[in-house]
Every structure is written in structure tokens, then in C-alpha cells.
């Protein structure tokens with residue numbers, strides 16, 4: 001059942017999936033359980049709602065274009081503070097309740113992730129979304145060393161540009177880039193819906209299996225939220241990750257069920273155009 005044993009798995013924990021304290025604790029337990037089965041989990045966390053709440057508290061505007069936060073230098077300070085100073089610290093704390101596993105870092109550390117400014121288009125027109133980065137290079141050395149030392153890296157989606165600027169990276173895309181660079185067996189995106197819904201918001205029928213080629217054709221029609229997630233899944237499987245999953249992080253033990261169960265709930269994306277390998281978890 002478990003051919004992923006021993007391999008790296010990148011688990012993206014979305015800000016919307018971590019709204020309640022018991023879910024964060026359950027997630028931490030699951031990640032440690034994965035580690036105990038022999039897998040090597042790497043956590044990339046989000047925190048969009050938490051950033052928006054802090055911006056609100058500070059009287060600053062939250063605005064999204066094409067699913068990405070419009071990031072001014074002032075916003076960037078808050079993004080960094082909330083992601084690395086708060087969300088990441090909380091997750092590291094929860095995981096470390098089980099032992100000396102988690103080490104927090106950001107994509108900036110040791111030049112792990114290098115980003116360039118990401119252009120955005122809305123209705124075909126270019127829009128300025130500020131300091132939003134797209135990861136163009138990943139140096140997974142520090143993450144690998146942590147894994148080899150038996151640690152669980154917890155990575156904030158912030159990257160450094162070659163220009164020395166710090167960029168805000170969508171966490172789904174950061175997780176995907178890291179999964180590719182690590183040669184991870186799996187990428188798992190935990191969110192607050194059951195998977196990718198067909199014809200959302202009119203239906204909640206989950207698309208269980210998707211090939212990369214089918215997903216590629218669907219991307220332009222996807223709405224905010226799911227767009228970076230599915231783009232991340234597509235980049236991952238096209239970059240060598242065997243499977244990418246979108247799972248409901250509100251369900252206890254979603255990660256364990258998704259990776260170790262006989263069949264995966266949620267949406268599973270596989271490379272190519274043949275759905276042959278979609279069904280099982282191995």
C-alpha cells in the first residue's frame with residue numbers, strides 16, 4: 001500500500017484550513033505520524049486570512065487580483081510578520097509538542113527560494129500587484145539537510161529576489177516549487193473545501209481524478225482560491241511529482257487518509273493525459 005514510505009512529501013496547510021485550534025493540533029499530530037511511518041514531511045503553510053485580519057486591525061486594505069494579494073512594501077512587512085512571526089511559530093509549537101521535530105524557516109533563508117516579480121492580468125489587461133513573486137529557483141539544500149537530520153521543516157512562503165527585494169509568494173505555488181525541487185513523492189494541499197468542485201459555485205460535485213493535460217485546459221476557467229492551488233498541482237506533476245492532492249483540511253486526519261489510505265479523498269492530479277494511475281494511493 002505504501003510505496004511513498006521514505007520519500008519527501010510536501011504538505012501545504014492553507015490559512016483557511018487552520019482557522020480552529022483543534023485542527024492545527026490534529027494537523028501537527030498527523031504530520032508527526034507521517035514522519036513515524038517513514039515518510040519525510042515538509043510543511044509549507046499559508047495564512048491569507050490571518051494576514052487579512054492583521055491588515056484590518058492596522059487599518060490597511062486587503063485587495064486580491066487573480067487570487068493574489070496586492071502587496072505594497074507596507075503590506076509586505078505585515079505578510080512577513082504574520083507568516084513567519086505568528087502562523088509558522090504556532091505550527092512549529094504544535095508539532096514540537098510531540099518531540100524535537102519542527103524547524104521553522106522561510107524561503108528567504110539560505111536563498112532557498114528565489115523569486116521574480118509576478119506579472120498579473122485581469123480580463124486580459126496587465127495589473128500591478130506589487131511585491132508578489134513567482135518562484136524561479138529553489139535551492140533545497142537546507143530543507144534536505146533538515147530532513148536528513150530527522151527534522152520536519154515548516155516553511156513560510158516568502159522568497160528573496162535576485163534584486164535583493166523580498167517577495168510575497170502564494171503558498172500553493174511555493175509548496176509546488178519546493179515539491180519539484182525536492183523530487184517529492186507527493187504534494188498535498190489542505191484547504192477548506194472537499195476538493196476541486198466542477199462548475200463551482202453552482203455545484204459541489206468533487207472532481208476526484210484529473211490528468212495534467214485535462215487540468216491545463218481547465219485552468220483559465222478557475223476562480224480565485226482554486227486557481228493558484230490547481231496551477232501548483234499542475235506545475236508539480238509536470239515537474240516530476242507523481243501525484244498532487246487537494247484535500248479537505250477540515251476533516252480530521254485528512255493527510256493520513258490521503259497519503260496512507262487505500263483511496264484518496266478529494267481531488268488527485270496525475271501527470272500526462274492518461275487517468276490510469278489516478279485511483280490508488282500508491
Ligand SMILES: Nc1ncnc2c1ncn2[C@@H]1O[C@H](COP(=O)(O)OP(=O)(O)O)[C@@H](O)[C@H]1O
Nearest residue numbers: 014015016191192193196197200223224225226
Ligand atoms: N472550483 C472550485 N472548487 C472548490 N473551491 C473553489 C473553486 N473555485 C474557487 N473556490 C474557492 O477556493 C477556496 C479555497 O482557496 P483559499 O481560500 O485560497 O484557501 P486556502 O487558504 O486553503 O489556500 C474555497 O473555499 C472556495 O471558496
Ligand SMILES: CC(=O)N[C@@H](CCC(=O)OP(=O)(O)O)C(=O)O
Nearest residue numbers: 014015046047048068069170171
Ligand atoms: C501573493 C499572495 O497572495 N500571497 C499570500 C500568501 C499566504 C497564502 O498563500 O496563504 P493561503 O494559502 O492561506 O491563501 C497572501 O498574501 O495571502
